[in-house]
Amino acid sequence: MGVSGHMSKKQKAADAGIAQRYRVAAPRSFRLAGVDPGDDGGLTKSAGEKGLKRSLKKLRALQEKFYADGRNSLLIVLQAMDAAGKDSLIEHVMSGVNPQGCDVHSFKAPSAEELEHDFLWRAHRNLPARGRIGVFNRSYYEEVLVVRVHPKLLVPQKLPEAAKEPAIWPQRFKDIVAFEDYLARNGTTVIKFHLRISQEEQRKRFLDRLNEPGKNWKFSMGDVEERKLWDDYMAAYEDMIRNTSTAKAPWFVVPGDHKWFARHVVAQALVDAIEAIDPKFPKVPAAAIPELNRARSALEAEAPVMPPNDAIGQDH
Numbered sequence: 001m002g003v004s005g006h007m008s009k010k011q012k013a014a015d016a017g018i019a020q021r022y023r024v025a026a027p028r029s030f031r032l033a034g035v036d037p038g039d040d041g042g043l044t045k046s047a048g049e050k051g052l053k054r055s056l057k058k059l060r061a062l063q064e065k066f067y068a069d070g071r072n073s074l075l076i077v078l079q080a081m082d083a084a085g086k087d088s089l090i091e092h093v094m095s096g097v098n099p100q101g102c103d104v105h106s107f108k109a110p111s112a113e114e115l116e117h118d119f120l121w122r123a124h125r126n127l128p129a130r131g132r133i134g135v136f137n138r139s140y141y142e143e144v145l146v147v148r149v150h151p152k153l154l155v156p157q158k159l160p161e162a163a164k165e166p167a168i169w170p171q172r173f174k175d176i177v178a179f180e181d182y183l184a185r186n187g188t189t190v191i192k193f194h195l196r197i198s199q200e201e202q203r204k205r206f207l208d209r210l211n212e213p214g215k216n217w218k219f220s221m222g223d224v225e226e227r228k229l230w231d232d233y234m235a236a237y238e239d240m241i242r243n244t245s246t247a248k249a250p251w252f253v254v255p256g257d258h259k260w261f262a263r264h265v266v267a268q269a270l271v272d273a274i275e276a277i278d279p280k281f282p283k284v285p286a287a288a289i290p291e292l293n294r295a296r297s298a299l300e301a302e303a304p305v306m307p308p309n310d311a312i313g314q315d316h
């Protein structure tokens, strides 16, 4: 069935359920190994792509309302191993939304200026304003992932004596949860996705980057070094998800070996999240209606404005 055709009840229900399956609902007992990176939800690629189109269409309509409403913001956090497909996911999922209502920010290793501040400072400066959707391509969560796997990265952070390993990790979890609670209370909904790929899929994608000249630029030697620390990263991810998945700011652990499936799940999760916010077009107060009517009459009564003759076809 086409995107514009009528959707069957079954299809609607299937779309609606697809994302919530991957939401971490019981963080304390969450196990990363329980999510199969190769899961495709029992869908064919073509069904998944059609599902994505349906979700994108809904997302577009919802974003328009969300922007017009202008009371809330939505922060999308994306965390994943290299080559998990974050960039192409952003490209596909955000392709439908109005760029004027959307900001994407990529977090790299912190600059000298950023290192002079607390770890949430640079995140706070890049939060989406009301009415806007912000995407964090990597985020403050790097502070309990790459920094945890390489604790020497703590040294240039010049932290107080008390902020030491191993106590610093639970402290950071606490700070992050408090930060996200604060955001929720102030109108920013945070939704977090971990794209989970298998180590074998990463190997294939790295080889693609090496074999295809058009993809060479995406390859970095550092990525191969990080790959050797796979198990340490998985342990850090698992602990992070267990400690920072909350009802208001949940983690979704999304199977990532099939890119089309990951996109379908993420797009639908965003639809679910904005539907829950339930944005409304602002209503013009009844008192303003006569004024609108006067403006309409005045515009209708005006004679059509013609461009002056000498302005046509001339540069100056």
Ligand code: ATP
Pocket: 082, 083, 087, 107, 108, 109, 110, 137, 138, 139, 142, 143, 146, 147, 153, 218, 220
């Ligand atoms: P790609 O997948 O295309 O390589 P990328 O997101 O990996 O994109 P890069 O330019 O390779 O982009 O680099 C981002 C790097 O910055 C990552 O290695 C990440 O771990 C690192 N980084 C991000 N935040 C921090 C942080 N707070 N402390 C230290 N390193 C960080």
Ligand code: MG
Pocket: 082, 220, 223
């Ligand atoms: Mg990289």
